[in-house]
Amino acid sequence: MVFKDIGTIGYEGRDSKNPLAFKYYKADEVVLGRTMADWTRFAAAYWHTLGADGTDMFGWGTMQRPWTTISDPMDKAKVKVDAIFEFCEKLGIPFFCFHDRDIAPEGDTLRETNRNLDVIVGLIEDYMKTSPVRLLWGTANMFSNPRFVHGVASSCNADIFAFAAGQVKHMLEVSKRLGGQNYVFWGGREGYETLLNTDSRLEQDNMARFFHMAVDYARDIGFTGQFLMSPRPSSRLNISTTSMLRTHSPSYVATVLTPSSSSILRRTMLRSQVTPSSTSSGIAASTGCWAASMPTRATPFLVGILTRCRLTRILPHSRWWKSSRIAAFSPAD
Numbered sequence: 001m002v003f004k005d006i007g008t009i010g011y012e013g014r015d016s017k018n019p020l021a022f023k024y025y026k027a028d029e030v031v032l033g034r035t036m037a038d039w040t041r042f043a044a045a046y047w048h049t050l051g052a053d054g055t056d057m058f059g060w061g062t063m064q065r066p067w068t069t070i071s072d073p074m075d076k077a078k079v080k081v082d083a084i085f086e087f088c089e090k091l092g093i094p095f096f097c098f099h100d101r102d103i104a105p106e107g108d109t110l111r112e113t114n115r116n117l118d119v120i121v122g123l124i125e126d127y128m129k130t131s132p133v134r135l136l137w138g139t140a141n142m143f144s145n146p147r148f149v150h151g152v153a154s155s156c157n158a159d160i161f162a163f164a165a166g167q168v169k170h171m172l173e174v175s176k177r178l179g180g181q182n183y184v185f186w187g188g189r190e191g192y193e194t195l196l197n198t199d200s201r202l203e204q205d206n207m208a209r210f211f212h213m214a215v216d217y218a219r220d221i222g223f224t225g226q227f228l229m230s231p232r233p234s235s236r237l238n239i240s241t242t243s244m245l246r247t248h249s250p251s252y253v254a255t256v257l258t259p260s261s262s263s264i265l266r267r268t269m270l271r272s273q274v275t276p277s278s279t280s281s282g283i284a285a286s287t288g289c290w291a292a293s294m295p296t297r298a299t300p301f302l303v304g305i306l307t308r309c310r311l312t313r314i315l316p317h318s319r320w321w322k323s324s325r326i327a328a329f330s331p332a333d
Contacts, residue, residue, distance in 0.1 A: 001086060008090050047099060081124055088131075097137045110166055121177060172218050181226065
């Protein structure tokens, strides 16, 4: 037990002076024919809840967690698994979500990284045998490591594209293994800074190929969850995405975007499987869940990517995941 001095958080009403009690949220209270728990379906984001330490541009982290003093990265990761399930169960949160690097440390090679990830996923599986907490969605962290400075699928370096493909491949396998209901693409490093330093059409085409491969592979392994795209208002992805989705057609990617994103999906042929939305309420509508830290808005630029990709239906097109180039990176290196 990580939070030893904290019991289950319950409802005590609006007049309660207990800081560790719900004042208005009563999970089993029926509102318009459904319980509050059924309406909300909250999810805990692994990276903010357990990973954030308060670091910002003004200084180092100041948040002290029970695992802060643990020096071994894998030992720390194991304690966090204990923590997320205890946290969710005590608060009555039915879901959690994570990036691959949130739950396990990166190794010197992709092979070592995947081994680390598989160890932690095994611990999560053990917890899920007895816990009601489930995985809302998983995703790959393709932004923290400096290798992604010039993008991922839109990178000018083919090795980075291949490495990222191997990373997403493994996370799709993990998501299926843990029964994830969704898979998220977040392209904070994608796209270009200015039109002066890029071949934007090539970037968009490569991003479209990446989406195609991911969706096709997911269907090959039997992952039936929804695909979500999580844009940010100022990220380069929104610039590159606009026209990219117009020319390609990977299969079914549901995006969580602004209303203007529907044009992306239309051009990518992802429309039938996508629920354009920019707010938590939109996400709730499309997935039946509320997830922490989702975008509040996105620029119209994102519209082009999905439209250009024609990512509408799940019909297998390319099989690039099985190409020798990608296979070489997953998980061999």
